[in-house]
Amino acid sequence: MHDRSASVDWAQYTAFGLRIASELKLPELVRSASEAIEDVVIHEADLTAWSDQLEQANFVMQGERFMFQIPGTAIFAVREGREIEVCPYPGADMDTVRLFLLGSCMGVLLMQRRILPIHGSAVVIGGKAYAFMGESGTGKSTLAAAFRQAGYQMVSDDVIAVKATTSVPVVYPAYPQQKLGLDSLLQLEALQGNKYLHSPKHRLVLTDGHPALPQYGDLRKLTGELNKYAVPIADEFYNEPLPLGGVFELVAEASNRKFLREDELPVVTEQPLNVLGCLHTLLLHTYRRGTISRMGLGEWYFGTAARMARKVEGWRLLRSSSAFTASEIVQRVLELIHKEENSYGSH
Incomplete structure (x- = not known):
């Protein structure tokens, strides 16, 4: 397991039945106050040495580490169902990084854990x-x-x-x-x-000011997803x-x-x-x-x-x-x- 640095402000979350400690802020997840040992650690790492090999293939298996890259966004490595390494490219949109982190990376990690x-x-x-x-x-x-x-x-x-x-x-x-896509929202x-x-408890509004939904409160548009928006459903x-x-x-x-x-x-x-x-x-x-x-x-x-x-x-x-x-x-x-x-x- 990754040796966590005391100088980094790690955040604790829960998702998919797992306790997650993350160096990256993940506002989509539920925060955890538990002091229990985490099941999964997410942290930044330098994975650029694998760039050339990842250019030739969508995925690379390196021992127990499953690696893939999203051009212009990040290189990701998922290891043994316990660790996710993230290497964002310079200028990468962090919303997009999290989209793949909470999607493709978690899908691979769950399979490694036989879920x-x-x-x-x-x-x-x-x-x-x-x-x-x-x-x-x-x-x-x-x-x-x-x-x-x-x-x-x-x-x-x-x-x-x-x-x-x-x-x-x-x-x-x-x-x-x-x-949810714009058509679905309408x-x-x-x-x-x-x-x-x-009627829902809360009214939401599109951040791009779409005139069809003036009664809605702010929704974040998902980068890399065509006309899809992040709809919070905490309640x-x-x-x-x-x-x-x-x-x-x-x-x-x-x-x-x-x-x-x-x-x-x-x-x-x-x-x-x-x-x-x-x-x-x-x-x-x-x-x-x-x-x-x-x-x-x-x-x-x-x-x-x-x-x-x-x-x-x-x-x-x-x-x-x-x-x-x-x-x-x-x-x-x-x-x-x-x-x-x-x-x-x-x-």
């Missing part, structure tokens, strides 16, 4: 965490935000940390922030009158581990099914997933799954996903790509979970 990172959002329903996965643009974060508007707490956005146990898989909370605003949703964040109750795969479907006019199509339809379907969904939506073979974790990865798939319920939700359907999906998800709980209760 499966799922790409999606998770909310708390009935004392369990439910994961929402899907390709980019299918509405994962927007749906999670709609659940927040409906009074449900959020566990994570972007990276869902899931640990396989002998009983049920456990989800560890990430940190109280969402990434559409969520339009949902305020929906009977399934309530709606659940910061304790939870059992994984189920998985939902979101699929945006064009409204062109044969023999049906568009106005006859259901806005949301669901398909239950069997064990193989759940396994395929977990494998497909693993965060940064392209790095797994490079780290030699293929056998662990498949075995872990298979164990999880046998212990959770799963559904594929098909939504119309021509309409914003978050409120309808919220309603349908709650109905499916309630039906599943009643089904178990009847046995």
Whole structure:
């Protein structure tokens, strides 16, 4: 473990079920007052000796250290699930450095600790965490935000940390922030009158002064993310581990099914997933799954996903790509979970 210098002002945080000591300030994370020994250390280091090798490949394995670079931003090294080294390039935007630190680096670190990172959002329903996965643009974060508007707490956005146990898989909370696009913010605003949703406690406003949302308070635009904003969710964040109750795969479907006019199509339809379907969904939506073979974790990865798939319920939700359907999906998800709980209760 890195020898921490007494001259550096180290900050203590918690995220993904881990105690983190960081030389870099990480305002997105929950501060910790605990004096317990940290699980992870994050610090700056000179990694420029690896620049030439990283120019030739996206990733480099150097012993137990997984290294990658983001041109113009930083070189990162993640070691043994316990240490992250950061070498920012001169003039680098530190918001962008933290974006990759809390995303790609944490995804690799979780896998090194044998915790499966799922790409999606998770909310708390009935004392369990439910994961929402899907390709980019299918509405994962927007749906999670709609659940927040409906009074449900959020566990994570972007990276869902899931640990396989002998009983049920456990989800560890990430940190109280969402990434939402401008379109989603506008559409969520339009949902305020929906009977399934309530008004949020706080009003937020875009920092670039977008005229469409003059009633909002300051939101930080995410550098390197096209029209995405950092939305703080401290009041709606659940910061304790939870059992994984189920998985939902979101699929945006064009409204062109044969023999049906568009106005006859259901806005949301669901398909239950069997064990193989759940396994395929977990494998497909693993965060940064392209790095797994490079780290030699293929056998662990498949075995872990298979164990999880046998212990959770799963559904594929098909939504119309021509309409914003978050409120309808919220309603349908709650109905499916309630039906599943009643089904178990009847046995």
